Amino acid sequence: MATPKRIYLAGPEVFFPATEHQAIVAEKKRLLREYGFEGIDPLDTELAFSGDQAKPDRGQRIYQANRELMDSCDGIIANLTPFRGISADPGTVYEVGYMIGQGKPAFGFTLDSRRYRERMGSIGLDKLGHTIEDFEMSDNLM
Numbered sequence: 001m002a003t004p005k006r007i008y009l010a011g012p013e014v015f016f017p018a019t020e021h022q023a024i025v026a027e028k029k030r031l032l033r034e035y036g037f038e039g040i041d042p043l044d045t046e047l048a049f050s051g052d053q054a055k056p057d058r059g060q061r062i063y064q065a066n067r068e069l070m071d072s073c074d075g076i077i078a079n080l081t082p083f084r085g086i087s088a089d090p091g092t093v094y095e096v097g098y099m100i101g102q103g104k105p106a107f108g109f110t111l112d113s114r115r116y117r118e119r120m121g122s123i124g125l126d127k128l129g130h131t132i133e134d135f136e137m138s139d140n141l142m
Contacts, residue, residue, distance in 0.1 A: 004038040011079025012089040075105040
């Protein structure tokens with residue numbers, strides 16, 4: 001039997017309360033298993049930190065662990081639902097770009113069906129007079 005392709009599950013769920021995160025990830029992994037894939041969650045890597053380790057050092061270790069996990073995967077499915085603002089979580093967006101940069105397939109979804117401009121407002125400019133992108137997409141065209 002062939003080893004299933006590993007799919008990195010990116011999204012803001014890593015910031016959700018533990019029980020909510022675990023339930024969402026369990027369902028995503030179940031669905032992927034049904035189709036012969038293995039879902040890989042960023043929190044599948046357990047990292048131990050010492051109590052006196054500086055927060056920037058912890059952040060760097062998490063970043064490196066996530067890159068190593070993405071390197072071990074064959075593709076990515078990303079939750080691009082707006083998080084803490086009108087756009088997707090910036091960490092998730094980075095992960096999508098990282099995987100695309102490696103030539104790996106990337107798929108995204110959003111739970112907010114509104115277009116980007118609709119979420120920003122319909123006047124075409126933000127409060128600083130900057131143009132609001134309007135390509136009738138759910139987020140920035142890139």
